[in-house]
Amino acid sequence: MEDTMEVPFFDLNYGQEEEEAALETIRSGWISTGPKCEEFEDKWADLHDMEHGVSLSSCTAALHLAMRTLDIGPGDEVIVPSLTFVATANCVRMVGAKPVFADVESLDQWTLSPSAVADAITDDTQAIIAMHYGGYGADMPAICGIAEEHDLFVVEDACHGPMGQRGGQMLGSLGDISCFSFYTNKNISTAEGGMLLTDDEAVAERVRVLRSHGMTSTAYEREDGQEFYDVKEYGYNYRMDDIRASIGLAQLEKLPEDIAKREKLVKRYRENLGDVDGVRVPFSDYDGRPSNYVFGVLTNHPDRVRLREQMGERDIGTSMHYPPVHQFECYEPFSTSLPITEEIGRREISLPLFHNMTFDQVDYVCEGLQECLHVTA
Ligand SMILES: *Cc1c(COP(=O)(O)O)cnc(C)c1O
Numbered sequence: 001m002e003d004t005m006e007v008p009f010f011d012l013n014y015g016q017e018e019e020e021a022a023l024e025t026i027r028s029g030w031i032s033t034g035p036k037c038e039e040f041e042d043k044w045a046d047l048h049d050m051e052h053g054v055s056l057s058s059c060t061a062a063l064h065l066a067m068r069t070l071d072i073g074p075g076d077e078v079i080v081p082s083l084t085f086v087a088t089a090n091c092v093r094m095v096g097a098k099p100v101f102a103d104v105e106s107l108d109q110w111t112l113s114p115s116a117v118a119d120a121i122t123d124d125t126q127a128i129i130a131m132h133y134g135g136y137g138a139d140m141p142a143i144c145g146i147a148e149e150h151d152l153f154v155v156e157d158a159c160h161g162p163m164g165q166r167g168g169q170m171l172g173s174l175g176d177i178s179c180f181s182f183y184t185n186k187n188i189s190t191a192e193g194g195m196l197l198t199d200d201e202a203v204a205e206r207v208r209v210l211r212s213h214g215m216t217s218t219a220y221e222r223e224d225g226q227e228f229y230d231v232k233e234y235g236y237n238y239r240m241d242d243i244r245a246s247i248g249l250a251q252l253e254k255l256p257e258d259i260a261k262r263e264k265l266v267k268r269y270r271e272n273l274g275d276v277d278g279v280r281v282p283f284s285d286y287d288g289r290p291s292n293y294v295f296g297v298l299t300n301h302p303d304r305v306r307l308r309e310q311m312g313e314r315d316i317g318t319s320m321h322y323p324p325v326h327q328f329e330c331y332e333p334f335s336t337s338l339p340i341t342e343e344i345g346r347r348e349i350s351l352p353l354f355h356n357m358t359f360d361q362v363d364y365v366c367e368g369l370q371e372c373l374h375v376t377a
Pocket of ligand 1: 055058059060061084085087088131157159160180181182183194332
């Protein structure tokens with residue numbers, strides 16, 4: 001093996017297919033929300049066993065509209081994980097409700113703990129947002145069971161989990177609403193973009209209206225002869241456009257291969273790191289097929305900033321998922337003690353994982369990590 005081998009943290013899976021798809025849409029003369037968005041919505045909903053898909057400008061928009069269409073607002077509480085991207089909690093604040101942070105299950109299962117959720121329920125609780133960390137599903141049967149018992153909504157932040165499964169069930173098909181992101185570094189990318197899925201036709205219809213200023217018909221629909229629109233409630237501009245949707249359709253063709261490839265790479269990581277002293281690899285007895293959006297491990301390195309520098313000196317890109325949301329300054333009023341989340345937040349390092357990574361690169365990353373841990377031991 002060479003002394004230095006550049007291993008980026010992520011590499012975009014774009015090529016001629018995406019270029020041609022975008023060009024075709026540009027040449028068609030219709031570039032805003034239209035037939036490509038509809039096709040992308042139908043395919044994404046089908047893939048995740050859901051009735052309705054609504055394409056949006058981001059997952060943040062999807063989460064916000066989930067809160068809006070479930071009529072969550074001031075005085076309401078929503079139970080959320082803290083070991084997630086901040087948007088999972090921001091959407092609760094965007095409608096003026098209170099995020100109630102619950103811990104994850106364990107140092108091996110980094111998703112929302114059903115018992116912590118049960119403990120966090122009050123008379124004001126309206127909904128639970130579960131996040132499928134790294135494409136490994138949260139315990140949805142347990143979470144949905146608790147929700148049913150207390151008459152709560154369940155929203156899935158499924159950004160990490162496209163085409164993922166747990167216990168034979170599709171992630172993103174189990175809650176009242178599920179939200180996906182097509183941001184640049186996700187399993188599939190449209191640069192920016194998102195999608196909301198639901199089986200509830202009324203919710204889907206309201207999301208379509210709210211994504212477009214609250215207008216009862218859009219430019220594309222008015223092409224079909226509708227002359228006028230009304231505005232029944234204030235909305236946003238949260239639309240996806242057909243250029244992005246056509247890129248999304250090209251990316252969708254590549255998704256099964258992306259997931260299969262990531263699965264092999266993660267298997268290699270697990271083989272390499274399984275018995276390394278000072279490294280703990282989570283989700284080791286996961287029942288199902290994860291999407292492997294990111295691969296995070298815990299280390300016993302005393303200083304993660306230094307560890308990431310040491311990896312950088314070996315030309316290895318790393319990241320961290322996540323700084324716990326309840327420890328951000330603006331979440332101080334909602335802060336609480338979450339020992340497992342806090343420990344993961346201190347010790348986690350995300351290692352490179354992308355579609356065209358090689359086994360040699362995985363081995364190089366693992367050797368590098370071992371050296372870095374050894375040096376400080
Ligand atoms: C990426 C991500 C988001 C935000 O998605 P955007 O499309 O960038 O708004 C929300 N939640 C999780 C868990 C994410 O990973």
